Amino acid sequence: MPMPDSIALYIHVPFCETKCPYCDFNTYSGIDGLIPGYVAALKAELHQWGKLLARPTVTSIFFGGGTPSYLPTDDLGGLMDCVRDSFDVQPEAEITLEANPGDVTPDRLRSYLESGLNRLSIGVQSFDDELLKVLGRRHTASEAMTAYHAALEAGFSNVSIDLMYGLPYQDMGTWQATLETAVELSPPHISMYCLTLEGGTPMEQAVALGQTPEPDADLAADMYLAAQDTMREQGYRHYEISNWSKNGLESLHNLAYWRNQPYLGVGPGAHSYLPPYRFSCLKSPRRYIDLLSGPAAKRHAAVEDGDLLARIRSTPTIEAVETIDRELEMAETMMMGLRLDDGIGVTDFTQRFGKPPVDAYADTIAELESLGLLTAGVDSLRLTHRGRMLGNEVFSRFF
């Protein structure tokens, strides 16, 4: 298999000051002592992939977590230098950092800009202080607003905020108030996520024990509809099921995922897709550090020749590699692409798979059209408004 020419790059930061009770991401609190070793290991992994993939072009970089803004700014700057040393970063690449509102100070913002970061994603979650406490967040609504304004004043023109709905104790009134505050700020981009009670999290257990009320799924659906209305009235483009933006300010990094394009994830628990291979990194930060920059690193050096699969398999931190055959790649391309309001471009799909989607999925597309869930035009296939509400139902038909 040839090496990918260009990739989106995800860099995982598994540190948080405290662990939120609903979170099941691969993140940890109380391991700050690992940060210097972790940054050294990340640099080793970035160098390794730059060599193994013959220095591909990087179209976007996303520091996610965890709480990337929890890293010292010098470390972020050092990681950016390392990325530029190891990869061919496009001059216009979108470079995003996820930030907790409490970390967003003018000094830090200046340093982020100097390091080349050009997009900030602020984890606001809610503008209701009581709900922020339910979520175990450390910031207040007022701090979130201050952080947003500070980002603009520092010179970030591309700022996104994250909001959550479908929360315990949240009613339509508090959700509408959060929506109104959000659109008054008028950020270029807003992501909205419905809370999922992940098994084994403290919040899921509290709900199971009756200590916390179970969120109402019907109310959450109404909150989503209310969000659609509010955002439409404010002129935002609902370009993906959970994402709204002003024109031209869609998340380029996430568009690479939704278009099923190649991406490389570095850091413990990160996933990668370098067609036709999908693979993931082991989850333990300690083991990750040990294998990449500890005494064991020399014994586990990756090979720099052989085909793509041999190179992936030789990397010491990769746990699982899966080959995605053309049928599955095609189904995943449909599933991910239909999340977008642009839908599936017929020309792009045909170039990629050698046949148009209406040939590949004739019966499925006819059925979804007859149910009013999808429209198949000459240029593109898109979900209808109803299809968006029943997205999972639609996507499952392609598998």
Ligand code: SF4
């Ligand atoms: S800050 Fe984000 S990543 Fe960290 S524990 Fe909370 S939800 Fe999880």
